Amino acid sequence: MTRTEESGAGGVDPRQLWRRQDRPRRGRRPAFSREAITTAAIALADAEGIDAVTMRRVASEVGAGVMSLYSYAPDKETLLDLMIDQVSGELPTSGPLTGDxxxxxxxxxxxxxxxxxxxxxxxxxxxxxxxxxxxxxxxxxxxxxxxxxxxxxxxxxxxxxxxxxxxxxxxxxxxxxxxxxxxxxxxxxxxxxxxxxxxxxxxxxxxxxxxxxxxxxxxxxxxxxxxxxxxxxxxxxxx
CATH class of the missing domain: 1.10.357.10 (Tetracycline Repressor, domain 2)
Structure with a gap:
């Protein structure tokens, strides 16, 4: 399937995206983790806005080839899902509740x-x-x-x-x-x-x-x- 940087497909099965181990789906293991790639994309979006986040630009930020990123995120929509969830880890989830x-x-x-x-x-x-x-x-x-x-x-x-x-x-x-x-x-x-x-x-x-x-x-x-x-x-x- 042909991939484009601005693909709106985002058709990854959530079970594959969130349940699988942090490894590429095929081929030799790259020297990058999904978390590192997502962190670079977040930093780019924070600094320059979401329009600055393209697969090519993120690959450049981490020093990887674009094809290496596709092992973890087949398109920008999937990368955005990864970004949203990673920053959601900053939100408090275990604080005491008042009952009110x-x-x-x-x-x-x-x-x-x-x-x-x-x-x-x-x-x-x-x-x-x-x-x-x-x-x-x-x-x-x-x-x-x-x-x-x-x-x-x-x-x-x-x-x-x-x-x-x-x-x-x-x-x-x-x-x-x-x-x-x-x-x-x-x-x-x-x-x-x-x-x-x-x-x-x-x-x-x-x-x-x-x-x-x-x-x-x-x-x-x-x-x-x-x-x-x-x-x-x-x-x-x-x-």
Whole structure:
């Protein structure tokens, strides 16, 4: 089968990907491990963004031939799965739970946000695929355990965790985008001036009221995230 660096196939059987030993599927054993290759890809994505991660570029980073990488990841989609699961090993899965499922779920959401901010490529990656690696499943198990006191059925707990993860990913993507926009002070000043004019034109009274209220709120990103997280979690129905 012809392989391309940007293949969207990602058709590897999860049993082969996650259950097999760390060895190439055929031929002589290369002088590289799957973990080392994945670590190099993560470092590249952290530094330059996910678009910089190609099979050829990762091979160059580890000093391997491209064909050696295909023994471990047949395409970029599989490599992304490996990357997501490896960084998921950074998430806490054994910390004590309080038994207050809403409080514990908020802690999990904060952990996810901090994790995604460390790896800004993650929000887009996790929303585009379902990764079933051991680290990912360990964190999922931790979240489902935290939700058990809610009394919800397992399927509902899965849905809540998916809802939380989607919210955190979207919020971090917004934060990262806003941080980049803030690097252009001229653009920020122009936008502020424009919104002030719109608020004063009399045609947008609701927006004017909202902007006036926002002016008095602290601009701390942690406080903003906590407000949004509280609204989400406290609004969940445990019935």
């Amino acid at each position: 499922w809403r409080a514990d779920l908020k802690t999990i959401g904060r952990d996810q946000r901090a994790h995604m901010l460390r790896h800004p490529w993650l929000p887009a990656a996790v929303q585009a695929r379902r990764t079933l690696g051991p680290h990912t499943l360990a964190f999922l198990e931790h979240a489902l355990t935290a939700l058990r006191p809610s009394g919800l059925a397992g399927a509902a707990r899965l849905e809540i965790f998916a809802q939380l993860t989607s919210f955190v990913a979207a919020h971090v993507a917004y934060e990262v985008g806003q941080a980049r926009a803030a690097q252009d002070p001229g653009r920020a000043a122009a936008e502020a001036l424009y919104l002030a004019e719109v608020a004063a034109d009399g045609d947008h009274p609701e927006l004017a009221e909202a902007l006036a209220g926002a002016a008095g709120r602290p601009g701390d990103p942690d406080a903003m995230f906590d407000r949004f997280l509280t609204r989400l979690v406290d609004g969940l129905d445990a019935g």
